[in-house]
Amino acid sequence: MEQEYIVENVDSFNLKDIFECGQCFRWNKEEDGSYSGVFKKNVINVKQKGNKIIFKGICEGNIEEVCRDYFDLDRNYQDIKNKLSKKDRFLKEAISYGDGIRILNQDFWETTISFIISANNNIPRIKKIIENIAKNYGERLEYINKIYYTFPSPKQLSKASVEDLRKMGLGFRDERVYKTTKDFLDGNFKEAEIKELDSQSLHKKLCEMAGVGPKVANCIELFSTLKRFDSFPVDVWVRKVMNELYIKKEDINKVSNTEIQIFAKQKFGSMRGLAQQYLFYWKREQN
DNA sequence: GCGCAGGGGGTCG
DNA sequence: CGACCCCCTGCG
Numbered sequence: 144m145e146q147e148y149i150v151e152n153v154d155s156f157n158l159k160d161i162f163e164c165g166q167c168f169r170w171n172k173e174e175d176g177s178y179s180g181v182f183k184k185n186v187i188n189v190k191q192k193g194n195k196i197i198f199k200g201i202c203e204g205n206i207e208e209v210c211r212d213y214f215d216l217d218r219n220y221q222d223i224k225n226k227l228s229k230k231d232r233f234l235k236e237a238i239s240y241g242d243g244i245r246i247l248n249q250d251f252w253e254t255t256i257s258f259i260i261s262a263n264n265n266i267p268r269i270k271k272i273i274e275n276i277a278k279n280y281g282e283r284l285e286y287i288n289k290i291y292y293t294f295p296s297p298k299q300l301s302k303a304s305v306e307d308l309r310k311m312g313l314g315f316r317d318e319r320v321y322k323t324t325k326d327f328l329d330g331n332f333k334e335a336e337i338k339e340l341d342s343q344s345l346h347k348k349l350c351e352m353a354g355v356g357p358k359v360a361n362c363i364e365l366f367s368t369l370k371r372f373d374s375f376p377v378d379v380w381v382r383k384v385m386n387e388l389y390i391k392k393e394d395i396n397k398v399s400n401t402e403i404q405i406f407a408k409q410k411f412g413s414m415r416g417l418a419q420q421y422l423f424y425w426k427r428e429q430n
Numbered sequence: 431g432c433g434c435a436g437g438g439g440g441t442c443g
Numbered sequence: 444c445g446a447c448c449c450c451c452t453g454c455g
Contacts, residue, residue: 271450314449315441315448
């Protein structure tokens with residue numbers, strides 16, 4: 144049954160900023176400018192009219208609770224942005240550009256697989272692969288005469304052989320996804336357990352998964368319900384922007400990732416993950 | 431228009 | 444440090 148939840152006077156909330164900043168892959172823009180997406184067993188459409196947000200859709204639980212949690216509505220972003228803006232003038236500009244970003248509370252398992260797929264890949268193809276997987280191994284949902292599919296559980300995805308995964312368009316990532324799925328199914332990465340680990344141990348643990356290196360691990364830490372705002376994913380864009388603004392070496396290849404990590408930590412502090420998102424989004428939108 | 435390099439949100443051996 | 448799958452893009 145369809146539910147609705149309306150919030151008024153929300154700050155730090157902009158649909159484009161949230162869905163195009165690169166944290167998620169399953170949200171699509173509708174003709175009216177709203178966005179629709181699937182998470183868990185929910186199909187949600189979000190529309191924005193000024194500072195009024197309208198959530199509509201089908202939910203397992205109460206749509207208000209589900210959306211407040213998923214969209215991180217109970218966190219004070221204004222406060223965080225004020226603090227980060229004071230740290231640096233470039234970051235201040237980046238924040239004013241991506242003013243409406245919120246970091247979604249995405250499912251740990253789905254985020255893991257999604258970012259394994261992201262390795263050496265481009266966004267349109269990442270999205271396509273994830274949709275293929277959902278269509279073939281997820282559950283079918285219907286909302287306003289349209290069909291949607293949930294992201295499959297480890298058990299559901301474990302039905303796929305390496306060859307099956309290859310057919311989904313995964314390429315050389317097929318074995319990585321296969322192995323990590325098995326690992327989840329065997330209970331080797333229980334969220335409740337690893338959530339308790341300190342940043343360093345957690346990072347090390349995630350890097351044990353097939354297809355997960357430092358960058359992907361950082362994305363899982365930052366973008367999933369693990370919610371580590373002190374994780375600073377370094378990809379080609381972040382390398383570029385960090386070198387251009389701060390490190391300033393002639394040859395970008397001579398900039399090491401640890402060098403960037405150390406710099407980010409002392410410059411941006413414990414909220415550096417969020418800083419990364421503003422800088423990344425700002426830089427990438429300039430193409 | 432078509433064909434073909436080039437390269438993409440890294441990881442692994 | 445090079446290879447890796449697939450596909451989309453840009454250029455000739």
